[in-house]
Amino acid sequence: MTHAHPLHVDLEVACLCCLAPQPFHFTSLSDQVVCVLCVHHIGAEKSERRDLEHVRMWAARCTANQTMHDAYIAETDALLVARDTDLTDLRGQVAELRALVAGQFSAGIDGVRGLLQNDLIKRAERNTELARRQIDWAMAGLWRVATLHHDDPAAKCSCGRTAGTCSESTAIDSLRQALGDWEKKNVALLQGGRRHGLPPEHPAVLAQRIR
Ligand SMILES: [Zn+2]
Ligand SMILES: [Zn+2]
Ligand SMILES: [Zn+2]
Structure with a gap:
């Protein structure tokens, strides 16, 4: 054969x-x-011995295979465990970095926001202060005009003209209410020791100076 x-x-x-x-x-x-x-x-004519040797041989091969397979499984398991550990470490690092970045980012934004708000508030305060001074300045001028032109009990303007014929008095008539409010408020500021917009010749200022 x-x-x-x-x-x-x-x-x-x-x-x-x-x-x-x-x-x-x-x-x-x-x-x-x-x-x-x-x-x-x-x-x-040794079939018994032959069969026994065949069984032993196959059993040994099977055991060797099993051992190899077990080793392979153990090795694979170890690799999987190592990879899990790596993944856990990486996830931890990602979380740490994310927290770090988020913290710095929000800190930066807050800082910028703080600066902007401070700046805006300062600018607004400065504008308010400027506007207040301009109003004080205009009101002080108006007050001087009003001291020169107001109706007295004799139906005459303090400038000497007949009531109703003084054009200066007529011009400021619509502002007398606002002027009165401003004057009252500034007298209160003066008496409270605060900064005020009254002109130096205002009676309240003179009275304060005498005291
Ligand atoms: Zn054989
Ligand atoms: Zn053989
Ligand atoms: Zn007048």
């Missing part, structure tokens, strides 16, 4: 006796396809 395997090379071929893949090196097509372990199984 011949075989069809290549000659003069190292091969792994299933042994026709034990059916296990075994190393072969054929030199002739008439070489038996029977491994070195099985050479003495052939032709003899």
Whole structure:
């Protein structure tokens, strides 16, 4: 009986006796396809011994396979554990960085917001102060005009003209209410020791100076 395997090379071929893949090196097509372990199984009336050897051989192969498989499983498990650890570490680092970035970002924004608000408030305060001074300045001028032109009990303007004929008095008539309010408020400021817009010749200022 011949075989069809290549000659003069190292091969792994299933042994026709034990059916296990075994190393072969054929030199002739008439070489038996029977491994070195099985050479003495052939032709003899030793079926019990043959079967026992085959079972042992397969059991050993199975154990070796199992061991390799177990080692492979253990190695894979170890890799998985290591990868889980790495992932946990990375997640921790990402969370840390995220917190750091968020903290710095919000701190920066808050800082900028604080500066802007301060600046806006300062500018608004300065504008308010400027507007107040301009109103004080205009009101002081108006007050001087009013002291020169107001109706006295004799139905005459204090400038000497007949009531109703003084154009200066008529011009400021609509402002007398606002002027009175401003004067009252500034007298109160003066008496409270605060800054006021009354002109230096205002009676309240003169009275304060005398005291
Ligand atoms: Zn064999
Ligand atoms: Zn055999
Ligand atoms: Zn007048």
